[in-house]
Amino acid sequence: MKKTGAQILMECLAKEKVEVVFGLPGGQILFTFDAMYHAPFKFILTRHEQGAAHMADGYARATGKPGVCIVTSGPGATNLVTGLATAYMDSIPMIAITGQVATSLIGNDAFQEADITGITRPVTKHNFLVKDVRDLARTVKEAFYIATSGRPGPVLIDFPSDVQKAETEFVYPTQADIRSYRPTVKGHPGQIKKAADMINKAEKPVLYIGGGVIISDAHTQILQLAEKAQLPVIWTLMGIGAFPTKHDLALGMVGMHGTYSANHATQKSDLIIAVGARFDDRVTGRVDKFAPGAKVIHIDIDPTSISKNVNVDIPIVGDAREILDELVKHVAKKTKLTVWHKQIETWKKDFPLTYKKDNQLRPQYVIEQIDEVTKGKAIITTEVGQNQMWSTQFFRYQRPRQFISSGGLGTMGFGFPAAIGAKLACPDAIVFDIAGDGSIQMNIQELATAVHNKIPVKIAILNNGYLGMVRQWQQLFYGKRYSGTVLDGNPDFVKLAESYGAVGIRVTKKSEVKAALLKAIKIDKPVILDFRVVPEENVFPFVPPGAALEELLQGVA
Amino acid sequence: MRHTISVLVENKAGVLARIANLFSARGYNIDSLAVGETEDQSISRMTIIARGDERIVEQIEKQLNKLVDVIKVSDFIQTEHLERDLVLVKVSTDKSTRSEILQIVDIFRAKIVDVAPTSVIIEMTGTEEKINAFVEIVRPFGVKEMVRTGIVAMARGSK
Numbered sequence: 144m145k146k147t148g149a150q151i152l153m154e155c156l157a158k159e160k161v162e163v164v165f166g167l168p169g170g171q172i173l174f175t176f177d178a179m180y181h182a183p184f185k186f187i188l189t190r191h192e193q194g195a196a197h198m199a200d201g202y203a204r205a206t207g208k209p210g211v212c213i214v215t216s217g218p219g220a221t222n223l224v225t226g227l228a229t230a231y232m233d234s235i236p237m238i239a240i241t242g243q244v245a246t247s248l249i250g251n252d253a254f255q256e257a258d259i260t261g262i263t264r265p266v267t268k269h270n271f272l273v274k275d276v277r278d279l280a281r282t283v284k285e286a287f288y289i290a291t292s293g294r295p296g297p298v299l300i301d302f303p304s305d306v307q308k309a310e311t312e313f314v315y316p317t318q319a320d321i322r323s324y325r326p327t328v329k330g331h332p333g334q335i336k337k338a339a340d341m342i343n344k345a346e347k348p349v350l351y352i353g354g355g356v357i358i359s360d361a362h363t364q365i366l367q368l369a370e371k372a373q374l375p376v377i378w379t380l381m382g383i384g385a386f387p388t389k390h391d392l393a394l395g396m397v398g399m400h401g402t403y404s405a406n407h408a409t410q411k412s413d414l415i416i417a418v419g420a421r422f423d424d425r426v427t428g429r430v431d432k433f434a435p436g437a438k439v440i441h442i443d444i445d446p447t448s449i450s451k452n453v454n455v456d457i458p459i460v461g462d463a464r465e466i467l468d469e470l471v472k473h474v475a476k477k478t479k480l481t482v483w484h485k486q487i488e489t490w491k492k493d494f495p496l497t498y499k500k501d502n503q504l505r506p507q508y509v510i511e512q513i514d515e516v517t518k519g520k521a522i523i524t525t526e527v528g529q530n531q532m533w534s535t536q537f538f539r540y541q542r543p544r545q546f547i548s549s550g551g552l553g554t555m556g557f558g559f560p561a562a563i564g565a566k567l568a569c570p571d572a573i574v575f576d577i578a579g580d581g582s583i584q585m586n587i588q589e590l591a592t593a594v595h596n597k598i599p600v601k602i603a604i605l606n607n608g609y610l611g612m613v614r615q616w617q618q619l620f621y622g623k624r625y626s627g628t629v630l631d632g633n634p635d636f637v638k639l640a641e642s643y644g645a646v647g648i649r650v651t652k653k654s655e656v657k658a659a660l661l662k663a664i665k666i667d668k669p670v671i672l673d674f675r676v677v678p679e680e681n682v683f684p685f686v687p688p689g690a691a692l693e694e695l696l697q698g699v700a
Numbered sequence: 701m702r703h704t705i706s707v708l709v710e711n712k713a714g715v716l717a718r719i720a721n722l723f724s725a726r727g728y729n730i731d732s733l734a735v736g737e738t739e740d741q742s743i744s745r746m747t748i749i750a751r752g753d754e755r756i757v758e759q760i761e762k763q764l765n766k767l768v769d770v771i772k773v774s775d776f777i778q779t780e781h782l783e784r785d786l787v788l789v790k791v792s793t794d795k796s797t798r799s800e801i802l803q804i805v806d807i808f809r810a811k812i813v814d815v816a817p818t819s820v821i822i823e824m825t826g827t828e829e830k831i832n833a834f835v836e837i838v839r840p841f842g843v844k845e846m847v848r849t850g851i852v853a854m855a856r857g858s859k
Contacts, residue, residue: 264718265725269768272713289768323710323771447762450755 145310148276149178152240152302155283157183158315161211163202163567165195169215170255172242174307179213187567187596190588192219194560196226197586200235201524201564204547207360209236209290210564216242217255220301221262225554228266230297232551233381234358236290237297238283239267245305246274260301268296276309281316288319293326294445295358326444330459330466338416338440338457339473342372345414345438347483350374351397354381354550355419355443355463357543362386364467365418373477375487377405379420380535383546388539394487395496398426399686400532403494406684406692408487409434417441419463422452423551432691442466496536498680498698504653506530506605506676510537513575513603516660521573522547522565526558526582528612530605532682534577556585562600563593573601573664580606580633590643593669601663602671604636607678615681619696640671649673702731703757704776704783704853707746710769711737718767719746728752728760732785734850743771747852780856786825786849788813789835792842793820801841808834819844 146154152175156164163185168176179186189195192214199210210230214223220241230237244253260270269289271282286298342348356365362385369376369392376386377397386393395402397409406428409415415437420426427433430452441448441455442463449458459466498507510533513521519539524547525531531548540546547565549557562576576583583604593600605611614628637647646666650659650673663670683698709715716735723730731749738745750760757775764773793801801820805812810824824834828851835846 260714261717264714264721321768324768445766447759447766451759 144312146313147174147178147308147310148273148279148302149175149307151276151279151311151313152283152307153178153182154313155280155315156211159209159283159287163187164211164213165189165198165564166213167192167195167215167219169217169219169242171216171244171304172213172219172302172307174304175213175240175242175302185567187563187592189560189592191586192222193226193556194586194589194592196223196237196239197229197554197557197560198564198567198589199237199239200226200230200557201547201561202568203230203235203237203564204561205522205544205565205568207358207544209238209287211238211240213240214242215255216244216259217257219255220259221257224263224266225552227263227297227299229549229552229554229557231266231268233549234295234354235297236295238286238290239297239299241299241301242307243272243301243303246303247305249303259299263299266297267299270299270301272301272303273306274303276306276311279306279311280314281319284316285319285321288321289324293324294355327460328444328462328465330442330461330469332469334457334459335466335469336473338459339470341414341438341440341457342374342416343475346481347412348372348374348414348416349394349408349412350376351378351409351415351417351420352376352382352385353379353418353420356382356385357419359419359444359463360543361418361464361467362543364464364471367471368467368474371471371476372474373479373481373484374416375408375484377401377409379423379426379550380548381550382420383535384540384543387541389541394491396535397692399428400535400682400684401686401692401695402496403684403695403697404487404490406686406695407490409437410691410693412437415439417443418467419443421448424452427452428686428692428694429689494697502653503677504651504656504675506533506607506674506680507537508653509603509605509656509674509676510534510577512656512660513577514538516657516664517573517575521545521575522562522569524548524558524562524565524574524576526576526578526585527553527555528579528582528610529615529680529682530577530579530582530611532612533605555582559583559600559602560586560589562602563589563598566598566600576600576602578602578604579611580604580608580630580636581610584633587639590640590645590669594644598669599667600669602669604671604673605676606633606636606673607676607680608633609678612682614679618679618681619685619687636671636673640669645669645671647671647673649675651675701751701753701757701777703750703752704781704851705748705750705761705764706774706776706853707748707764708738708771709744709746710771711742711744712769715744715769718769719764722763722767723760726759726763728756732850734852736852747850749851774855776853776855781853782856783827783851783853784825785828785831785851786823787831787835788847789822789824789838789843790819790845791822791838792818792844794818797841801838804834804837808837810834
């Protein structure tokens with residue numbers, strides 16, 4: 144029996160075991176939405192396409208499964224761009240389907256036409272324009288395969304309206320076979336042995352882990368490696384949760400707002416074992432002064448990440464988990480109590496992450512309390528800026544996929560829709576979006592989505608009346624000239640929540656924080672907590688731009 | 701350092717844009733790029749001449765490999781290979797210069813492919829250096845127009 148393109152797409156999504164699709168309809172995707180009316184998966188109508196993209200992304204980060212969104216052509220499609228770029232930078236598997244004008248009209252500047260494959264080429268792992276319905280099923284199969292294999296990423300399928308209506312027999316390929324796309328999985332055995340030798344000989348090693356560890360599900364292997372070889376562990380923002388924060392060997396995040404011990408250990412190390420991390424500029428600080436005495440072992444599935452920013456002595460290309468399984472066998476078991484570990488202990492003891500513990504309502508305290516009342520088990524999503532950095536510092540993450548944040552692109556407005564996606568994926572988890580009063584307003588319209596679909600996420604707004612991180616830079620480097628960072632005209636967030644049918648709670652005193660959080664968790668609805676925090680609080684430590692990692696500024700304690 | 705990079709790609713719409721985009725987005729320089737079908741109609745070969753230090757060229761090759769539509773990337777820097785470029789040059793002529801031009805064409809084993817009262821079109825194939833030398837020799841006569849295909853390359857031997 145012949146089926147329409149729209150029906151075939153639905154069948155393909157069902158075959159891929161898609162549980163939920165996010166999106167918003169329009170003229171050129173109408174026919175597909177009609178087919179979706181009886182689809183076996185849930186559809187979440189968002190209020191903006193960017194929201195749909197971030198929700199699909201949040202769902203993917205919380206589960207490891209690809210997130211899916213479907214939107215219309217033209218402005219619907221271009222509204223996805225920030226969401227795709229966010230997912231691309233952080234290697235998140237996503238499938239975006241965009242309506243397109245009929246093939247006969249493509250290139251004619253038709254109503255709501257945009258060259259979306261052209262526009263999204265630099266921000267997707269790959270994209271397709273399906274011109275013939277007979278190519279559709281194979282294209283969808285390939286899209287899912289490309290999105291989820293190798294270094295994952297978003298894949299876009301542009302779906303013209305006439306192809307949605309055209310009919311053909313539906314056959315879903317059992318596997319994708321793409322001759323030009325064969326990601327390397329197994330690491331080179333010789334390189335692995337060399338790496339083990341180097342680890343065994345190192346006196347001051349650090350294990351530097353990134354998002355790749357979470358993607359490849361290699362956190363168990365990382366724990367084994369760290370414990371067997373007694374490697375102090377530092378992580379990137381994307382690597383948060385891949386190693387338990389409270390572990391003896393954990394030093395914390397490295398980089399611009401990293402811990403003193405992580406930054407100093409990196410700079411003084413004689414060996415960096417990088418796994419699924421890419422030595423991004425926020426991590427290395429001034430790159431020519433980065434870890435001057437260290438040799439580098441770099442394990443990554445993406446060859447382009449190797450020797451891009453920092454020269455690598457032993458590259459190993461492949462899947463982190465497979466490589467670590469082998470590497471763990473070859474490293475020697477070590478005991479602690481070396482000079483190096485003692486030094487690190489001293490740094491950790493003398494320079495912990497801290498802030499001024501007075502009676503004022505400080506944002507760091509709010510995050511510590513979220514950790515406390517959820518017993519460290521909540522899924523935390525963040526917006527971008529100070530709220531994001533404090534969230535990396537003052538919540539002690541215990542497991543992978545617990546911290547969801549836009550690392551590479553740094554997208555404000557990400558955290559709230561991502562929280563909705565994560566909550567749908569993990570309905571039993573408490574999900575908090577830690578936000579600033581600036582970023583929350585970038586996708587606040589999704590409050591309607593959360594209320595309408597009964598998705599009880601909690602939003603903790605660290606409300607300081609500023610675009611705080613930019614203000615911090617202006618305070619430190621631009622003579623306190625707060626150009627364009629004062630957020631006069633903020634709404635009353637409590638009333639705003641209420642107007643959407645959500646719950647709003649205002650907190651102005653430190654003593655009210657815990658009770659407010661407990662109350663918010665008990666309410667089975669989306670809740671906005673408006674924390675009126677100290678306005679000019681800053682994020683420390685802070686490695687100023689152009690400085691080496693160990694030249695970090697400490698705040699007041 | 702000048703590198704000749706030969707890239708086998710799927711013969712599909714958008715592939716050239718992906719590659720051009722890669723070079724512009726990452727700020728790599730291309731001296732020349734030539735593309736055409738191979739013995740297999742579904743595959744095209746691109747010959748890219750790029751410059752940069754070892755690290756940049758290594759990144760270019762890895763980034764090319766990362767593109768889903770790229771099948772194979774070969775850098776010919778260590779490989780014995782042939783390179784050819786083709787040029788068409790329209791040179792001004794008159795009675796007094798025609799025979800001299802003919803002589804030069806002969807010496808360079810070029811070909812005259814079109815003759816008009818005040819100009820000739822010369823076709824020449826060769827390495828980049830040879831073509832550059834030829835163009836310099838005919839330039840004093842007056843080059844009205846010139847077009848080059850860009851360099852194509854092939855590894856020597858049976859491989």
